[in-house]
Amino acid sequence: MATSDMGDIQVAERALQHHFADMEQQRDTASFGMWMFLLTEIMFFGGLFCAYLVYRASYYHAFVEGSQKMNITLGATNTAVLICSSLTMALGVRAAQMGKPKLMVILLLVTILFGFGFLGIKAVEYHEHWVNHEFPGPSFHFETGDPAHPATDPQHTEIYFSLYWAMTGLHALHMVIGIGLVAWLVIAGLMGAYTPHYYNPVENVGLYWHFVDLVWIYLFPMLYLISKKHGG
Amino acid sequence: MAEHKEETGPVGHIAPAKLYVAIWAILTALTLTTVLVSLVDIGPLNVVAALVIATIKGTLVVLFFMHLRYSPKLTMATVVAAMFWLFLLLSLTMTDYLTRAWPTNLGH
Numbered sequence: 001m002a003t004s005d006m007g008d009i010q011v012a013e014r015a016l017q018h019h020f021a022d023m024e025q026q027r028d029t030a031s032f033g034m035w036m037f038l039l040t041e042i043m044f045f046g047g048l049f050c051a052y053l054v055y056r057a058s059y060y061h062a063f064v065e066g067s068q069k070m071n072i073t074l075g076a077t078n079t080a081v082l083i084c085s086s087l088t089m090a091l092g093v094r095a096a097q098m099g100k101p102k103l104m105v106i107l108l109l110v111t112i113l114f115g116f117g118f119l120g121i122k123a124v125e126y127h128e129h130w131v132n133h134e135f136p137g138p139s140f141h142f143e144t145g146d147p148a149h150p151a152t153d154p155q156h157t158e159i160y161f162s163l164y165w166a167m168t169g170l171h172a173l174h175m176v177i178g179i180g181l182v183a184w185l186v187i188a189g190l191m192g193a194y195t196p197h198y199y200n201p202v203e204n205v206g207l208y209w210h211f212v213d214l215v216w217i218y219l220f221p222m223l224y225l226i227s228k229k230h231g232g
Numbered sequence: 233m234a235e236h237k238e239e240t241g242p243v244g245h246i247a248p249a250k251l252y253v254a255i256w257a258i259l260t261a262l263t264l265t266t267v268l269v270s271l272v273d274i275g276p277l278n279v280v281a282a283l284v285i286a287t288i289k290g291t292l293v294v295l296f297f298m299h300l301r302y303s304p305k306l307t308m309a310t311v312v313a314a315m316f317w318l319f320l321l322l323s324l325t326m327t328d329y330l331t332r333a334w335p336t337n338l339g340h
Contacts, residue, residue, distance in 0.1 A: 023243045028304050035307050039314035046318045053322060054329045076267045080260060087256040090247075090297045097246045196241045203244075203299075210297045217289045221282035225270035229278055 015198035023197050034204040038211045045215050048170070052163050052222060059156035065144055066160030067227035069134060071125055075224040078121045079216065085114030086213045089182075093206040096189075096199040104202070105189045108182050111209065115179040122172055129161070136162040164223055171219060174212045181205045245302040255296045262289050 020026035056063045092107035133141035140161070142154040151157060185205055188194065194202055266285040270278060295301045300311060 027243050028307075031299075031303065032307050032310070035303075035310060039310065042314055042318055043321070046321055050322055050325050053326060057326070057329050072267060072270070076263060079263045083256060083259045083263065086259075086293065086297050087252055090252045090255075091249060094246060094249060094252070097241045097244060197243055199243075207298055210293055213297075214290050214293050217293065218286050221266060221270075221286050225266060226279045226282045228270045229273035 015200075027200055027203070030200040031203055031207065034207050038207060041211060045167075045170070048163065048167050049218065049222070052167065055156075055159050055163065059153060059159065062153035062156035063160045064227040065151055065153075066134075066142070066157040066164070067223060068144070069129075069132075070224040071128065072224050072228065074121055074125050075220055078118050079220050081114050081118045081121065082213045082216050085111050085118070086210050088114065089206050089209045093199070093202050096194050096202040097196055099196040101189050101192060101194060104194070105186050108186050108189065112179055112182050112186070115175055115182070119172060119175055119179075122168065129165075134161050135165065167219055167223070171212065171215055174215070178205075178209050178212050181208060245299070247296065247299070247302070251296060255292050259289055259292060 016023055016026060020029065088107045088111045092104050092111060095101075095104035095107055129135060133139050136158050140158050142151050142157045142161075144151050182205060185194075185202055188201065262285050266282055269281045269285070272278075274281070294311070300308060
């Protein structure tokens with residue numbers, strides 16, 4: 001135990017950059033830097049959310065009709081999948097803090113599986129929209145699916161689908177990047193890169209992963225839920 | 233900081249695993265709630281309920297999964313500032329777009 005502690009401290013000493021006083025300060029700085037990056041991401045997604053609100057307010061019926069084509073079961077399942085992945089990610093960071101690299105690697109691998117699960121379900125939804133011509137562009141064609149209530153304003157429903165594909169697509173891109181980052185942690189973890197004294201990358205990739213979950217927590221109600229019970 | 237049995241590692245705070253599982257359970261329950269609420273017509277409250285539940289879920293993720301609760305005050309202040317900036321972006325834009333349909337012939 002004592003030798004392993006000594007080893008940990010040696011790894012920590014190697015990881016400490018000369019411009020920081022100690023590991024604690026270095027960790028706080030690294031995590032603050034990650035937060036700053038994530039806050040720019042909030043403004044990035046915030047612009048899209050803002051566009052969504054503006055167009056939804058302007059073309060309400062067109063947006064309600066588009067939104068009612070969403071598959072709530074798949075969307076809710078994906079929300080649950082992401083929440084589970086956030087739990088395994090948080091427990092993975094905790095395992096790194098406690099100096100349990102094997103447990104960390106297992107939890108991160110489970111997180112990656114959940115990540116692929118999310119993307120798989122998302123791909124099923126994308127496919128449904130694609131074959132229904134619910135993709136903006138020359139082949140776009142929209143029908144409500146209810147002959148008694150034909151689409152009132154398909155031209156502006158196309159804007160709904162433009163924003164839907166842009167927002168969920170950008171989110172999915174973040175998921176792909178997140179999976180890559182977690183895979184990198186798994187490899188580095190297997191090589192013994194992290195100790196209770198030094199686990200900044202695990203902490204920061206964790207922040208990124210939870211942030212991507214956070215974006216979905218807002219995308220799901222905005223795109224899928226809020227128009228469910230409103231007439232077109 | 234003292235209400236849970238908490239451990240402090242050599243670097244940083246370590247939250248108990250039970251806390252994470254409890255947060256996960258609340259998030260899952262809230263997801264179920266928001267889906268069920270969306271299936272009932274309560275008028276404009278549908279939007280309010282969906283956004284309030286999303287905000288509760290988001291706050292839990294940020295405070296516990298993202299460790300903001302155990303982060304330095306500088307980080308907390310910066311996150312609050314960003315939220316305020318996002319609020320400005322959304323609210324100032326909507327004061328324009330939501331009022332454009334108001335009668336424009338007042339005073340004529």
